[in-house]
Amino acid sequence: MLTVLDSINLSTEYLKKKGIDSPRINAELLLAHILKCKRLQLYLSYDRPLKENEVILYRELLKRRCNFEPLQYITGSVEFYGLEFRVTPAVLIPRPETELLVETVINEYREKKFVKILDIGTGSGNISVTLAKLLPEALIVAIDISEDALIIARENAEHNNTSDRIQFLKHDILANTPLADNNFDVIVSNPPYVTINDYANLDNELKNYEPTIALTDQADGLSFYRAITSKAVNYLKNNGKLFFEIGHCHSLQVEELLSSNNFKNIRIIKDYQNIDRVMIGEML
Ligand SMILES: C[S@@+](CC[C@H](N)C(=O)[O-])C[C@H]1O[C@@H](n2cnc3c(N)ncnc32)[C@H](O)[C@@H]1O
Numbered sequence: 001m002l003t004v005l006d007s008i009n010l011s012t013e014y015l016k017k018k019g020i021d022s023p024r025i026n027a028e029l030l031l032a033h034i035l036k037c038k039r040l041q042l043y044l045s046y047d048r049p050l051k052e053n054e055v056i057l058y059r060e061l062l063k064r065r066c067n068f069e070p071l072q073y074i075t076g077s078v079e080f081y082g083l084e085f086r087v088t089p090a091v092l093i094p095r096p097e098t099e100l101l102v103e104t105v106i107n108e109y110r111e112k113k114f115v116k117i118l119d120i121g122t123g124s125g126n127i128s129v130t131l132a133k134l135l136p137e138a139l140i141v142a143i144d145i146s147e148d149a150l151i152i153a154r155e156n157a158e159h160n161n162t163s164d165r166i167q168f169l170k171h172d173i174l175a176n177t178p179l180a181d182n183n184f185d186v187i188v189s190n191p192p193y194v195t196i197n198d199y200a201n202l203d204n205e206l207k208n209y210e211p212t213i214a215l216t217d218q219a220d221g222l223s224f225y226r227a228i229t230s231k232a233v234n235y236l237k238n239n240g241k242l243f244f245e246i247g248h249c250h251s252l253q254v255e256e257l258l259s260s261n262n263f264k265n266i267r268i269i270k271d272y273q274n275i276d277r278v279m280i281g282e283m284l
Contacts, residue, residue: 002055005046007031011062018066026071030061033075068205081130085156090148092214094126098190100271101245102130104278105188108241109135118181118235119143120173120189120228123214125153125166127188132162141181143171146213174227182235190245191224192217221247225254229261229281236283244279251276 002010008027015023025039032039034057050058064074072078072093078085080094081102087093109115115138119128122142132138144150150168157163171179194202194216206215217223225244232242242263246254251268258266263281271277 001049003046004031004035004042004048004050007050007055007058008042011058014062015065020065020068026065027062029071029075030065031058034058034061068203068208070205070209073209078124080126081134083126083130083133083160085124085126085129086152086159087124088148088152089209090146090211091124091152092210094124097271097277098127098245100269101188101190101243101278102127102134104269104280105131105186105243106134108280109138109186112185113137114139115185116183117141117186117188118179118184120187121145121191121214121224122153122168123149123190125156125168127190128153128166129157129160129162131188132157132165133160138165140166141169141179141184142166143169143173143179145170145172146211149211149214173231174223178231178234183237184235185237185240186243187228187232187236187240188243189224189228191228193221193224193245193247193250195219195221221250222253222257225250225257229254229257229263232261232263232283238283240283242281242283246276246279248275251279254279 011027012024015026020026028039028042032042034054061074070093072087073089076086078087078094081099115135117131117138117140119140119142122128122144128140128142132140147170150170154168157166192215196218199216255266258281264284265282267280268276269278
């Protein structure tokens with residue numbers, strides 16, 4: 001009989017041979033998912049023998065991971081800003097960099113009583129749900145072009161008890177139809193910003209599994225920044241602020257878009273790797 005420790009050791013070797021990064025953590029997280037426990041709890045049950053059905057399921061999940069299916073789609077969940085989010089291939093897997101975007105909004109509005117926020121390209125709802133959780137009087141409109149993504153986002157809002165303050169709407173921000181709502185204090189967006197050329201060179205793990213419409217605008221990576229900066233005047237209040245996540249090489253161009261659309265006090269925040277990651281502009 002294979003014990004928990006034997007299985008982790010064998011699977012780590014197998015994942016390593018197949019070229020999976022961080023094989024030990026992957027092996028542990030997949031087993032923890034099967035045993036419905038936290039990864040660290042595995043350490044307390046190293047001698048526990050695995051049941052036959054657990055071994056069969058573990059093999060299946062390891063095989064999927066070896067095909068470079070992202071771990072988060074296999075387990076169906078991800079942690080973002082300390083909250084749990086369900087993810088499926090309909091939504092982008094929330095990235096740690098995006099926590100900086102959310103943190104920046106929270107730091108700016110923590111003292112304000114009421115904030116009205118528009119989240120453009122909500123995906124799994126990670127930004128909206130986290131903001132609703134940490135800014136308890138915020139009212140949020142979250143839009144996405146993908147109906148399938150909105151289904152997951154609504155589930156995540158329910159799961160994190162924030163659904164009463166988030167309205168999820170299907171809306172194409174690149175189209176000419178205006179949103180019915182306006183007078184927002186904040187627009188926040190992590191739009192698809194990978195250029196068509198960079199998209200071709202992305203790892204298969206992203207290209208084969210994550211939604212293409214969440215990653216790239218099929219152009220120069222700036223389409224959403226152009227559309228959002230030019231439409232923002234219709235949606236933001238005076239003194240309203242726009243918060244963007246930006247790609248590693250877009251800083252100058254996005255800054256120019258903001259200033260040519262009358263945004264003032266433009267600021268850039270770097271991430272922990274010292275890369276320009278968040279851009280803020282004020283509509284004065
Ligand atoms: C980079 S993902 C961001 C997802 C999530 N907000 C996050 O930070 O992880 C971009 C999102 O924009 C959505 N999207 C793509 N084209 C759109 C459009 N024309 N109008 C509105 N949303 C769009 C995608 O479906 C996707 O959910």
